Amino acid sequence: xxxxxxxxxxxxxxxxxxxxxxxxxxxxxxxxxxxxxxxxxxxxxxxxxxxxxxxxxxxxxxxxxxxxxxxxxxxxxxxxxxxxxxxxxxxxxxxxxxxxxxxxxxxxxxxxxxxxxxxxxxxxxxxxxxxxxxxxxxxxxxxxxxxxxxxxxxxxxxxxxxxxxxxxxxxxxxxxxxxxxxxxxxxxxxxxxxxxxxxxxxxxxxxxxxxxxxxxxxxxxxxxxxxxxxxxxxxxxxxxxx
Amino acid sequence: xxxxxxxxxxxxxxxxxxxxxxxxxxxxxxxxxxxxxxxxxxxxxxxxxxxxxxxxxxxxxxxxxxxxxxxxxxxxxxxxxxxxxxxxxxxxxxxxxxxxxxxxxxxxxxxxxxxxxxxxxxxxxxxxxxxxxxxxxxxxxxxxxxxxxxxxxxxxxxxxxxxxxxxxxxxxxxxxxxxxxxxxxxxxxxxxxxxxxxxxxxxxxxxxxxxxxxxxxxxxxxxxxxxxxxxxxxxxxxxxxxxxxxxxxxxxxxxxxxxxxxxxxxxxxxxxxxxxxxxxxxxxxxxxxxxxxxxxxxxxxxxxxxx
Numbered sequence: 001x002x003x004x005x006x007x008x009x010x011x012x013x014x015x016x017x018x019x020x021x022x023x024x025x026x027x028x029x030x031x032x033x034x035x036x037x038x039x040x041x042x043x044x045x046x047x048x049x050x051x052x053x054x055x056x057x058x059x060x061x062x063x064x065x066x067x068x069x070x071x072x073x074x075x076x077x078x079x080x081x082x083x084x085x086x087x088x089x090x091x092x093x094x095x096x097x098x099x100x101x102x103x104x105x106x107x108x109x110x111x112x113x114x115x116x117x118x119x120x121x122x123x124x125x126x127x128x129x130x131x132x133x134x135x136x137x138x139x140x141x142x143x144x145x146x147x148x149x150x151x152x153x154x155x156x157x158x159x160x161x162x163x164x165x166x167x168x169x170x171x172x173x174x175x176x177x178x179x180x181x182x183x184x185x186x187x188x189x190x191x192x193x194x195x196x197x198x199x200x201x202x203x204x205x206x207x208x209x210x211x212x213x214x215x216x217x218x219x220x221x222x223x224x225x226x227x228x229x230x231x232x233x234x235x236x237x238x239x240x241x242x
Numbered sequence: 243x244x245x246x247x248x249x250x251x252x253x254x255x256x257x258x259x260x261x262x263x264x265x266x267x268x269x270x271x272x273x274x275x276x277x278x279x280x281x282x283x284x285x286x287x288x289x290x291x292x293x294x295x296x297x298x299x300x301x302x303x304x305x306x307x308x309x310x311x312x313x314x315x316x317x318x319x320x321x322x323x324x325x326x327x328x329x330x331x332x333x334x335x336x337x338x339x340x341x342x343x344x345x346x347x348x349x350x351x352x353x354x355x356x357x358x359x360x361x362x363x364x365x366x367x368x369x370x371x372x373x374x375x376x377x378x379x380x381x382x383x384x385x386x387x388x389x390x391x392x393x394x395x396x397x398x399x400x401x402x403x404x405x406x407x408x409x410x411x412x413x414x415x416x417x418x419x420x421x422x423x424x425x426x427x428x429x430x431x432x433x434x435x436x437x438x439x440x441x442x443x444x445x446x447x448x449x450x451x452x453x454x455x456x457x458x459x460x461x462x463x464x465x466x467x468x469x470x471x472x473x474x475x476x477x478x479x480x481x482x483x484x485x486x487x488x489x490x491x492x493x494x495x496x497x498x499x500x501x502x503x504x505x506x507x508x509x510x511x512x513x514x515x516x517x518x519x520x521x522x523x524x525x526x527x528x529x530x531x532x533x534x535x536x537x538x539x540x541x542x543x544x545x546x547x548x549x
Contacts, residue, residue, distance in 0.1 A: 052531055074530040083531070090528040093488065094460075094546030103542060104532045149532060 002028040002051070002157055002190060007060030009043075009050055020046045022213040023060070028190055030156075033183045033203060037196045037233045038210035044194045045087060047210065048161045051192070052084035053077045064157060083155035087162040087194075089146040092133045097145055100133055104149040117148040120181075122174040139166035147178060158182070160193045164200065172199075179203060198234045201225055209233055245271060245313075252313040252342030255374040263338075267309040268295055270323070272316045284308055284335075294324035294356070297337075301330035301362065309338045312355065317347020317381050322354040331362035331394075340372040343383040343409070352384040359389070361424075364396040371401070375408030382410040389416045393424035395450065404431040405440070406548065413441045422450030422479075430459040431548045434467035434495070444473040448481035448510070457485040462544055463495030474502040477510025487516040490547060492540075 009021040021043050028034050036044050049055050051062060053074040061070050069077055078084075092100070101114040115125030121144040131137065133145060143166055150158050164172055176199055182191060183203075193200055201207055207224040209217040217224055228234045245253070249271050257263070262277065266284035269277040275295075280286050283303040287296045297308055310325060327337065345351045361367055375383035391399055405412060418426050426446060434440050446455045455475055463469050475483035487499040501514035521543050529539035 054527055054531075074527060075533060075535050078531050078533040086524075086528060090522070090524045092525060092543065092546060094549050095542065096546075099542070099546060100532075103529060103534060106533055153532065 001030055001063075001065055002192070003061075003063040004051075005061040005063065007050065007062065008058045009046060009055060010058045020213055021050065024210075024213075024215055026208065026215065026218065028192060028206075030188050030190055031183075032205045033179065033191045033193070034206045034208065035193045035195055035201050035204040036208045036210055037194075037201060037228065038216065039232060042211040043213040044210050045161050048084065048159050048192070048194050051157075051159055052082060054084075081154070081156040083150045083153050083158040085146050085150050085158070085160045085163060087165055089142040091135055091137075091142065095133050096130050097133060097148075098129045100145065100149055101152045104152040106153070109152070114152070117151045118145075120151055121145070121148045121178060122171065123148070140168050140171050143167045144171060144174075147175070151178075151182075154187075156188065157190045157192065160191070160195075162194050164195060164197050172197075176200065176203065196233055196235055198229065198236050201228075201234050245269075245276065246315070248315045248344050249313045252315065252344055252374065252376070253311055255376075256313070256340030256342040256372045257309055257311040257338050263307070263309040265307045265309070266297075268297075270310070270312040272314060272319060273321050281306060289324060293322075294326070297325065297327045299327070299329045299333055299335055302332050303330065304334040307336040307338065311339065312341045312353055314341070314343045314345075314351050314353055317345050317351055317379055318349030320350070320352040322356065324356045325358070327357070327359045329359065329361045329365050329367055331364060333362065333365040333367070335365075336368045336370070338370045340370070340374075341385055341387075342374045343377070343385070345375070345377040345381045345383050346379040348380045350382040350384055352382075352386070354386045354388070356388045357390070359391045359399065361391065361393045361397040361399055363394045365394075366398045367400070369399065369401045371403045373405040373409050373412065375410065377408075383408060384411045385409050386413045387415070389414075391416070391418040391426065393418065393420045393426065393453075395421045396423045397421075398425045398427075400427045400429075402429050406431065406433045407435075409438065409440075410436075411439050414443065416442075416444045416446075418444075418446045418455070420446070420448050420450060420453040420455065420481075423452040424450060425453065426455040426457075428455075428457040430457075430461075432459065432461040432469065433464070433544075433548060434462075434469055435464040436467060437465070438467040440467070440469045442469070442471050442473075444485070445476070446474070446483065447476045447478060448483055449478045451480040451509075453479060453481045455481075455483045455485075459487045460489070460547055461487070461497065462490045462492065462548060463497050464492045466494045466496075468496045468498075470498045470500070471516075472500040472502075473514075474504065475512055475514070476504040476506065477512050478506045480507060480509030481511070483510070483512040485514045487518075488547075489518040490544065491518060491520055
């Protein structure tokens with residue numbers, strides 16, 4: 001279970017102090033698929049990065065399964081089972097897809113195990129396993145490899161920051177399937193996705209609308225989705241792909 | 243063959259040798275040849291006064307290898323060795339060189355290997371050269387190799403050069419001249435640390451139509467070390483050339499990259515690229531979100547980069 005207690009995050013910029021996240025409190029129970037939507041600049045990605053420990057909180061508390069992780073480093077959080085998929089996957093000259101999957105799994109997994117994760121995200125394993133995670137890969141390929149690194153880790157809380165960004169329609173359909181499979185895996189896993197994709201919102205147990213650093217709405221899919229459908233908070237596949 | 247444990251360790255580092263190699267070899271330790279083997283196709287002869295060796299490879303020799311590693315474990319030893327390779331036509335061979343210096347004393351140890359390759363028509367040569375230094379003496383470990391490559395029509399040379407640890411000062415010069423249809427591929431990996439200095443100079447002349455060169459250097463400069471990479475490709479014919487220097491700087495390391503191109507023929511197509519920068523913060527963060535510490539993440543990135 002993930003609990004955010006009165007968390008705030010400010011940055012100091014040329015205009016003085018800007019509040020990015022304003023006193024947010026929420027609870028995400030185990031085995032839930034939660035989607036956070038909202039306008040651009042509303043603080044969604046920042047919230048995801050705060051959970052992963054990439055930015056320190058200005059105030060408040062983050063609790064995972066009863067443990068206060070507020071002061072824990074990125075590494076400590078990762079080792080506790082928090083996974084984070086970047087909106088813009090990082091490229092590495094020299095590190096291969098296999099290297100990355102091995103680092104992700106935390107053990108020297110066999111090539112065939114690594115290939116399973118790649119097949120899962122719709123990549124022909126044989127073709128990709130030895131390729132470097134560098135600029136020779138397209139945005140969509142990198143994104144799928146990014147998701148494979150989350151699958152290779154046995155996470156209890158997976159945070160995906162705009163997983164649909166930069167991927168093609170075919171990959172997008174595949175992505176929905178991966179999410180559905182992850183939630184059905186029965187591994188007591190909580191999935192938190194930042195997205196305004198209607199089809200991702202459609203498979204959510206719970207939807208949170210974040211705007212201006214605050215929670216605007218929060219509730220079950222049945223409660224929230226009808227209100228936001230067709231707005232910028234829940235756009236169709238093609239509107240994003242264009 | 244009589245070698246001590248330090249020499250054995252150096253041989254393992256520079257030539258992956260755990261035992262006497264198969265095929266032709268010449269092992270040189272502290273200024274003397276300590277072991278040699280020739281084969282029906284590969285002959286090794288000493289030059290007069292121990293100044294080096296001539297290696298002659300017969301036409302049509304394929305799937306054979308030559309190992310010529312050098313180790314220095316005496317402090318204060320300075321030597322310059324000339325090794326000439328005469329490779330016949332239609333060969334396909336592997337040549338493994340490399341030098342390891344262990345200096346526990348307070349005098350400088352230096353080995354300068356001057357290697358000249360005369361590569362016959364349509365032959366393919368893979369050349370692997372590793373440099374390594376160890377020992378905690380105040381004497382410096384110095385390696386100033388010169389490699390000259392003369393390629394006949396249709397020949398291919400692939401060179402893999404690595405210097406990852408322990409050499410205090412190095413000035414490496416590589417010159418190549420390529421005839422029609424010849425191809426040169428160079429992969430250089432370099433890591434400097436402490437106060438080390440490394441200078442790497444390439445001059446590749448593409449003299450024949452259809453010749454090509456691809457010279458790629460990847461390097462890491464740590465602590466207060468300094469590197470200079472100076473690669474020039476000269477296109478004198480209808481040829482294609484590419485040079486790339488990709489470097490990571492850490493701590494107070496410094497790197498000067500000077501890739502240059504000279505086109506003397508309208509059909510010469512030449513490209514150079516150079517990039518220097520520290521490890522990107524996002525790269526560290528990504529690996530940390532996979533459970534590595536910052537130091538482990540840094541090590542993975544560097545290892546991958548120099549692989």
